[in-house]
Amino acid sequence: MDNPVPPRAAAPGPRRRDRHGRGMRGPVAPPQVPLAASRAEAFADLVQDSVDRLERRWPQLSEIDFLVLEVPRLDGTGTGDGWDVDVVPLGGTVPAREGRRARVVVYRRPVEIRTKGRDERAALVHEVVVEQVAELLGLTPETVDPRYGED
Numbered sequence: 001m002d003n004p005v006p007p008r009a010a011a012p013g014p015r016r017r018d019r020h021g022r023g024m025r026g027p028v029a030p031p032q033v034p035l036a037a038s039r040a041e042a043f044a045d046l047v048q049d050s051v052d053r054l055e056r057r058w059p060q061l062s063e064i065d066f067l068v069l070e071v072p073r074l075d076g077t078g079t080g081d082g083w084d085v086d087v088v089p090l091g092g093t094v095p096a097r098e099g100r101r102a103r104v105v106v107y108r109r110p111v112e113i114r115t116k117g118r119d120e121r122a123a124l125v126h127e128v129v130v131e132q133v134a135e136l137l138g139l140t141p142e143t144v145d146p147r148y149g150e151d
Contacts (some may be wrong), residue, residue, distance in 0.1 A: 064104055067104070088110045089113050092132065102136055111124055
């Protein structure tokens with residue numbers, strides 16, 4: 001007599017591996033842990049940290065919008081003034097107009113390409129923000145941040 005093979009019983013407890021043997025799927029860390037932040041969010045945080053640092057000395061910066069864009073438009077209209085298309089800008093400014101606040105723009109991808117680590121990226125972001133704020137306020141970068149240019 002043939003003995004039928006009983007169906008395989010499911011293993012007790014949570015499943016440990018997917019069917020391809022690559023382990024569990026899903027987030028590596030909970031959302032509140034910095035590891036879960038995207039590169040764009042981490043970059044925006046660097047810009048905000050730089051702005052917060054400067055606002056202590058220059059309270060009028062609260063009247064300026066700070067934006068992060070992926071890349072500049074290279075048709076000469078990216079920030080309201082023309083530029084050489086052989087040079088990719090790291091940031092730009094848009095002066096205040098009727099009903100619109102002044103803006104400082106930091107371009108994420110060009111900055112990321114020029115830096116290797118988080119500390120180097122944070123330093124370059126701060127330099128770009130200082131330079132753009134200085135341009136809007138009609139000051140030198142050293143006046144906006146006395147530590148500008150220090151390594």
